[in-house]
Amino acid sequence: MSVALYPTIGLAPTQTNWMVRRFTLAEYHTLIDVGVLKPGDPYELLNGVIKFKMPQNTPHASTSSKLEKRLWKMLPEELLLRTQKPITISSQDSEPEPDLAIVLGPDTRYDDNQPTPRDVLLIVEVSDSSFEEDRGEKLQSYAAARIPCYWIVNLRAHIIEVYTLPRGGRNPTYRSRVDFTAGTAVPVVIAGKTLGTIPTSEILP
Amino acid sequence: MNRTIRSTARTLKPSKTANDGLPVIKRFTVEEYHRMGEIGLLSEADRCELLRGLIMEKAVINPSHRYGLQQTTDLLTEIIPKPYRIVSQGPITLSDSEPEPDLAVWIGPVQRYRARHARASEIVLLMEVSDSSIVYDRGEKLQIYAEAKIPVYWIVNLQERIVEVYTLPRGGRNPTYRSRIDFAAGMAVPVVVAGNTLGTISVDEILP
Numbered sequence: 001m002s003v004a005l006y007p008t009i010g011l012a013p014t015q016t017n018w019m020v021r022r023f024t025l026a027e028y029h030t031l032i033d034v035g036v037l038k039p040g041d042p043y044e045l046l047n048g049v050i051k052f053k054m055p056q057n058t059p060h061a062s063t064s065s066k067l068e069k070r071l072w073k074m075l076p077e078e079l080l081l082r083t084q085k086p087i088t089i090s091s092q093d094s095e096p097e098p099d100l101a102i103v104l105g106p107d108t109r110y111d112d113n114q115p116t117p118r119d120v121l122l123i124v125e126v127s128d129s130s131f132e133e134d135r136g137e138k139l140q141s142y143a144a145a146r147i148p149c150y151w152i153v154n155l156r157a158h159i160i161e162v163y164t165l166p167r168g169g170r171n172p173t174y175r176s177r178v179d180f181t182a183g184t185a186v187p188v189v190i191a192g193k194t195l196g197t198i199p200t201s202e203i204l205p
Numbered sequence: 206m207n208r209t210i211r212s213t214a215r216t217l218k219p220s221k222t223a224n225d226g227l228p229v230i231k232r233f234t235v236e237e238y239h240r241m242g243e244i245g246l247l248s249e250a251d252r253c254e255l256l257r258g259l260i261m262e263k264a265v266i267n268p269s270h271r272y273g274l275q276q277t278t279d280l281l282t283e284i285i286p287k288p289y290r291i292v293s294q295g296p297i298t299l300s301d302s303e304p305e306p307d308l309a310v311w312i313g314p315v316q317r318y319r320a321r322h323a324r325a326s327e328i329v330l331l332m333e334v335s336d337s338s339i340v341y342d343r344g345e346k347l348q349i350y351a352e353a354k355i356p357v358y359w360i361v362n363l364q365e366r367i368v369e370v371y372t373l374p375r376g377g378r379n380p381t382y383r384s385r386i387d388f389a390a391g392m393a394v395p396v397v398v399a400g401n402t403l404g405t406i407s408v409d410e411i412l413p
Contacts, residue, residue, distance in 0.1 A: 020230060021253045021260040027246055034244055036237045043231050050231035 022048025025093050044086070046137055048093040054129050059155055059205045064099050064126045067153065067203050071100065074188055074195040079121070080105045087123075088114045089145045096138065100124040102190060117145035121190050128155040139163065144172035149189065158204050160186050232258025235303055254296070255303040256345060263305070264338055269413040273334040273361045274307050276411050281310070284396050284404035288313025289329065297331075298322045299353045304346065308332040310398060325353035329398050332359040339364060347371065352380035357397060361411055368394050368408050 023031070028045045031037045042053040056064070064083070071081050080103050086095045095114070102122040103115045123142055127134040134152050142150045143166040150163040159181050163174035180186045182204070185197040233241075238255045241247040252263045266274075274293065281291050290311045296303050298321065310330040311323045331350055335342040342360050350358050351374040358371040367389050371382035388394045390412065393405035 019261055021247075021251060021262050030244065030246055031241070034240065036233070036240055037231075052229050052231055 020049060022093065023050060024048065025088065025090055025095060028093075028095060044097045045093065045095040046141065051133075053097065056126075057128065060126050060128055063153055063155065063203055063205060067124065067126075067198070068100060070198050070202065071102065071188065075102065076195070078105045079103070079190065080107055082115070086114045087120055088116050089141065090116070092141060092144060094141050094145075096141065098123045098138075099126045117147055120145075120147050122149045122151065122188075123147050124151040124153060126153045126155065131156060135161075139174065140172045142166070143174050144168050148191070150174065151186070153203065155205065158182060158200075160200055160203065162186060164189075230259060232301075233260065234258065235298060235301065238303055254305045255301075256349065258301050267336065269363055270307075270334045270336055272413040273363060273411055277308060277332060277334075277361065277406065280406045280410060281308070281396065284406070285310060285398060286403070288315075289398065290315050292323075296322045297328060298324050299349065302349050304349060306331045306346075306350075307334045325355060328355055330357040330359070330396075331355050332361065334361045334363065336363045343369075347382065348380050350374070351382050352376050356399075358382060359394070363412070366390060366408075366412055368411065370394060372397075 023045065025045065028037075028050065031050075032039060037043060037050070042055065043050050044053055045051075068081065068083055075081060082101045082103060084097050084099060085101065086097050087101060088095050100122075101115070101120055101124070103110075103119045104121070109115075109119070125134045125138060131152075131154065139150065139152075143163075146166045146168065148164065148166065150166075152161040152163070154161055159179045162178045162180065163176065164178075165175035167173055167175050180200050182200055185199045186203075187197050188195045233255065235255065238247075238260065247253060247260070253260050254263060255261075278291055278293055285291060290313050292309045292311055294305050294307055295309065296305045297309060303322070308331070309323065309328055311318065312327045312329060317327075333342045333346060339360070339362060347358065347360075351371075354374045354376065356372065356374065358374075360369040360371070362369055367387045370386045370388065371384065372386075373383035375381055375383050388408050390408050393407050394411075395402045396404050396406060
């Protein structure tokens with residue numbers, strides 16, 4: 001009896017994903033254009049599956065905004081910081097909306113198209129309830145898209161995990177992970193240059 | 206032989222968050238699902254059905270599945286008079302689902318269904334031919350059909366070589382059928398439509 005072939009729909013979505021009809025990026029955009037999905041709806045496309053984004057709880061929102069302020073201060077003129085905005089990854093039918101992303105400027109660059117992985121220098125996910133996905137499917141997705149640097153601000157463990165050296169292939173991952181705990185400072189490295197450091201105590205609740 | 210079954214299905218009420226806190230998949234309404242068909246985003250080639258708001262891909266039909274379905278369709282056509290209609294793999298429109306059961310007996314006349322599919326109250330019998338999908342057909346599908354108060358639900362169980370006949374649907378929190386009767390090889394399944402036994406079908410003729 002093949003239970004795995006027909007899992008109950010109520011199970012964790014990762015176990016049912018392959019049974020669910022997946023959407024291409026173009027189909028996803030059509031759904032937005034015709035109004036089945038409304039702009040601003042809390043959804044994102046991950047590997048062809050339209051997923052519900054968890055609403056931000058208080059620590060999540062607060063951490064996100066603290067980090068946003070500090071990153072803005074460090075950014076040179078030619079870079080932009082975007083919050084909860086889509087990044088189009090056409091190679092994998094994904095359009096995630098990370099909490100924060102540092103992308104190439106100028107801001108008119110994205111008048112007609114969302115940033116693609118080539119435009120992205122750093123992605124940050126503030127992670128509490130979404131932790132399994134941020135470390136699982138999202139990490140894989142960002143590594144496969146060769147996003148050079150990925151931070152998980154881990155609100156459960158009170159650390160900031162910094163992933164670098166993306167590797168594609170069958171099991172995409174980051175070859176380096178450095179955890180910054182309480183009392184340390186995270187260097188903000190963009191394209192090989194250190195723009196500054198952020199003490200974890202200023203970010204983590 | 207007549208025994209009450211325990212529901213093995215989980216509650217599938219549309220929910221935005223799973224118990225484990227993982228982000229869950231966007232669920233669509235029946236209207237949104239129809240819209241996707243109208244604009245050509247979903248076509249017949251997709252072989253999908255809407256279950257509890259999720260668009261699920263259907264399994265490929267293997268020869269024994271097709272055989273069981275074809276035999277039952279032929280035999281039921283001889284027994285069930287007009288204005289009932291036997292519809293193979295046609296969609297039916299329920300509150301948060303639009304499944305495509307292998308076979309359904311719709312209340313006629315057929316002109317009613319020019320511009321829409323049958324709704325729950327217009328269906329007197331449903332059948333799924335079940336091979337690898339048995340867990341699903343006895344689980345989610347059974348729950349959806351019981352909740353819609355489909356009076357009779359057959360599962361042609363190819364693995365165990367029986368025909369399971371479910372009756373007395375019960376809604377509520379854990380929808381299920383209060384009666385299940387299994388018919389094995391050598392037995393005859395009564396064809397009951399709207400409370401009347403119209404004839405019987407032999408299990409041996411259905412199973413490949």
